[in-house]
Amino acid sequence: MRAFARAVAITILSASTAMLAQQPTILHSQATTEAADHGLNAALDGLKRQNSEMWVGYSILVTSKFSSGWNSGNIAYLEGNGDSVVNDSEKTSPSSDHAVILLRIADGALVKLRVESPERQLDAGGLRFVWLNGVNLDDSVRVLTDLARQGDARRLRDSAVFAISIHQTNTATAALISLAGANNDLGLREKAAFWLANQRGRDGFLAIQRLAHEDSDPKFREKLAFDLTLSKDPEALNELIRMAHEDAEPQVRKQAQFWMATKGGKKVTEDLRTLATNDPNEQIRKSAVFALSRLPGEEAVPQLIAVADSSKDPLVRRQAIFWLGQSKDPRALEYLTKLLKQ
Numbered sequence: 001m002r003a004f005a006r007a008v009a010i011t012i013l014s015a016s017t018a019m020l021a022q023q024p025t026i027l028h029s030q031a032t033t034e035a036a037d038h039g040l041n042a043a044l045d046g047l048k049r050q051n052s053e054m055w056v057g058y059s060i061l062v063t064s065k066f067s068s069g070w071n072s073g074n075i076a077y078l079e080g081n082g083d084s085v086v087n088d089s090e091k092t093s094p095s096s097d098h099a100v101i102l103l104r105i106a107d108g109a110l111v112k113l114r115v116e117s118p119e120r121q122l123d124a125g126g127l128r129f130v131w132l133n134g135v136n137l138d139d140s141v142r143v144l145t146d147l148a149r150q151g152d153a154r155r156l157r158d159s160a161v162f163a164i165s166i167h168q169t170n171t172a173t174a175a176l177i178s179l180a181g182a183n184n185d186l187g188l189r190e191k192a193a194f195w196l197a198n199q200r201g202r203d204g205f206l207a208i209q210r211l212a213h214e215d216s217d218p219k220f221r222e223k224l225a226f227d228l229t230l231s232k233d234p235e236a237l238n239e240l241i242r243m244a245h246e247d248a249e250p251q252v253r254k255q256a257q258f259w260m261a262t263k264g265g266k267k268v269t270e271d272l273r274t275l276a277t278n279d280p281n282e283q284i285r286k287s288a289v290f291a292l293s294r295l296p297g298e299e300a301v302p303q304l305i306a307v308a309d310s311s312k313d314p315l316v317r318r319q320a321i322f323w324l325g326q327s328k329d330p331r332a333l334e335y336l337t338k339l340l341k342q
Helices: 002-021 040-048 137-150 154-165 170-179 186-199 201-214 218-230 236-246 250-278 282-293 300-310 314-325 330-341
Strands: 031-035 054-066 075-077 096-106 109-116 121-123 128-133
Touching: 040 054, 040 096, 040 109, 040 128, 040 137, 054 137, 109 137, 109 154, 137 154, 137 170, 137 186, 154 170, 154 186, 170 186, 170 201, 186 201, 186 218, 201 218, 201 236, 218 236, 218 250, 236 250, 250 282, 250 300, 250 314, 282 300, 282 314, 300 314, 300 330, 314 330
Parallel strands: 031 128, 054 128, 075 121
Antiparallel strands: 054 096, 096 109
16 A cells, blocks of 8 residues: 555656646746636736736647757747857757747737747746746637737747647647638738648648638649648648649649659659640640659659650740750750750
8 A cells, every 4th residue: 555655656746747847947037937727818918917028938738749949059048139059969959749838928918929849948038937837738729829810920920820830739720720711811821821731740631632622812722732742641742733733723733743743753753744745734834844854863854855755845845955954964965965966
């Protein structure tokens, strides 16, 4: 019985230590801790009413291991332009299953947002710092979604959308889908779609696929072609190929061709050659040849030579020869030399 009680005590102590470890070390600040018992929004509203400048922080679980990135020192300076001192052996901060959301309050409003690794010390530059315990993930997503919609400053908006994307909750996916909807401005929609593809797995891909099929804005669909290259879903390449063949807007199809060549390599050469040869739109045929020239590795030159040899369209042949002329591959030079001698 004593052994069981000791084991329980050790478990509780370990859990408490883990919770404490989520709060980073705060430097140069009058740091206090509060509980978000009535929700994150209520806690922030109370702090805004105090009408003083401060930083507010809390911890979230993330979808995948989070790091502050390359060239990150041990200390993050929240104020001013101070840089971290980075040792060569510590250029990348350790990854964690948590991240720290940091919100700066000034003049009764949220004016800045940062996301940091919990292992980094935070230098608040003399400002007050309030750490919030017990913040619910879904509650955090709701507050950040409102901030993304209200944020007139592009950097604040973009930071909020990224912060939403790393939350370990399905509510984050739903929020990003909502922000990518047609009732929002194009800049917000594009940022939300980018992180849907990048961070939200299968559900994120399905949302991007649905937008690629149904959205009426060709400028937005054009951007979705790039977003699909970020998705790890195995169907993403097939969706790019579909866009290249079927989208109603030629510019969207051209973008899809380019990115399917970058993402698909050898898997898409036949599709691109078919487009270069058979598509009724002259601009699409030209862009398909350009996409062939962007194929990775040593694949581009033989495909361009095949098009230059076989196409009955003088425009397509000229495009293939032009891109061969831009290549440094000796096979391209050999082919062009033969043409000149004919």
